[in-house]
Amino acid sequence: MMNSLELMRKRLEFNGGIRQEDRMIKGKYETFLRTLQFSYQGVNAQLIQPHTQCFDLDDSPIVRALITPDKTKQDYDDKILSIDYRHNFNPGDVFKWVGTDSYWLIYLQTLTEDAYFRGTIRRCRYKIKFKDENGNVVTTWAAIRGPVETQIESIQKNQVRVDRPNLSLNILMPLNEKTLKAFKRYSQFLFAGKCWQVQAPDSISMKNVLEVNAEEYYIDRDTDNIDDEVKNGLVIEPVDPTPQTLIKGNTFIKPKIAERYEAPAANGRWKVLDNLPVCLTSVDDTTVEVVWNKMTSGQFVLQWSNGLQLETKTIVVESLY
Structure with a gap:
C-alpha cells in the first residue's frame, strides 16, 4: 500500500515534476x-x-499556433508567434499563415519562454532571385523594408546634372550556405526593377537570419535579365565539356595561374595533347x-594513363578579365 510520501511524489510528477x-x-x-483551441488569435501555420x-x-503539415500583435x-x-516546440519551428524559418495566405520570417526567439516556442516574426511580401555558385537560379523569401530616402542625390558640373542612385533596402532572410555566398559585400541582385549592391551583410547578430543592407546600383542591360529579375540572367553559363572524367580539378582556369589536378590512381603519367x-x-x-x-583564352586536353586506365579532361582557359 502506497504511503503518503510516495503518493505526494506521484502527484508532483503527474503535475510536472x-x-x-x-x-x-x-x-x-x-x-x-487550451488557448490554441479557443483563442481568437489561434491560427493555422505551415x-x-x-x-x-x-x-x-x-x-x-498544417499546425496550430498563436499570432499576437x-x-x-x-x-x-511585426507580430509574436507562439507554437509548440514539437513542431520544430526555428529562427530563420519562413512559414505560411494559412488563413491570410501571408508569409512570415521568424527572426528572434524569446529564450525566457520555456513552455513553448515564442518568437518575433516579420511579414515577407517578396522573393529575391539570384544565381548560386553553379549558375542555377534559386529564390528565397525575404522581409524587405523599402527605401527611406526622401531626396534625390545628384552631381552638377558645368550646367550638367547627373543623378546618383542613393536608395537603400534593409532585408532579413534565412541564413544558409546559398544566401551567405550570394549576398556578400559588393555582390549585386535585382529587385523591384532596380539593381542593388550589398553594402553590409550581417550573419552574426541573429541566429539563422541574414540581415542585408543594400544600396541602389546600375543595371547592366547586356547581362541582367530585368524581366525575371535575375542578376547576370542573360549570361550563358559555361558547360563542362568532360563531366564524366575521373581527373579532379577545375575545368575553367585563368591564364598564367597554376591549377592543380589529381589522378584517379597511382603509377600514371601526365600529358597534354596537341602542341599548345x-x-x-x-x-x-x-x-x-x-x-x-x-x-589569351583557349582550350586544351590533359591526359593521364597508367597502362590500364586512360582518362582525359578538357580544360577551358577563360579571359583574365
Whole structure:
C-alpha cells in the first residue's frame, strides 16, 4: 500500500515534476494548449522554407499556433508567434499563415519562454532571385523594408546634372550556405526593377537570419535579365565539356595561374595533347600543376594513363578579365 510520501511524489510528477519550476512550466503549457483551441488569435501555420534551404516545401503539415500583435508600420509588420516546440519551428524559418495566405520570417526567439516556442516574426511580401555558385537560379523569401530616402542625390558640373542612385533596402532572410555566398559585400541582385549592391551583410547578430543592407546600383542591360529579375540572367553559363572524367580539378582556369589536378590512381603519367602553350610543373604519378602561358583564352586536353586506365579532361582557359 502506497504511503503518503510516495503518493505526494506521484502527484508532483503527474503535475510536472518535483521542482516547482517544472510544475509551473507544465501548467503554462497546458494552458497554452487550451488557448490554441479557443483563442481568437489561434491560427493555422505551415512551414514553407526552413532556414537551411532556398526552396519551398509543399508537403509540410498544417499546425496550430498563436499570432499576437506587436508592431505594424507602413514599411514592415511585426507580430509574436507562439507554437509548440514539437513542431520544430526555428529562427530563420519562413512559414505560411494559412488563413491570410501571408508569409512570415521568424527572426528572434524569446529564450525566457520555456513552455513553448515564442518568437518575433516579420511579414515577407517578396522573393529575391539570384544565381548560386553553379549558375542555377534559386529564390528565397525575404522581409524587405523599402527605401527611406526622401531626396534625390545628384552631381552638377558645368550646367550638367547627373543623378546618383542613393536608395537603400534593409532585408532579413534565412541564413544558409546559398544566401551567405550570394549576398556578400559588393555582390549585386535585382529587385523591384532596380539593381542593388550589398553594402553590409550581417550573419552574426541573429541566429539563422541574414540581415542585408543594400544600396541602389546600375543595371547592366547586356547581362541582367530585368524581366525575371535575375542578376547576370542573360549570361550563358559555361558547360563542362568532360563531366564524366575521373581527373579532379577545375575545368575553367585563368591564364598564367597554376591549377592543380589529381589522378584517379597511382603509377600514371601526365600529358597534354596537341602542341599548345601549356606547362606541366610539380609532376608526380598522381598530381600535376598546369599553367597556361599565354594571356589569351583557349582550350586544351590533359591526359593521364597508367597502362590500364586512360582518362582525359578538357580544360577551358577563360579571359583574365
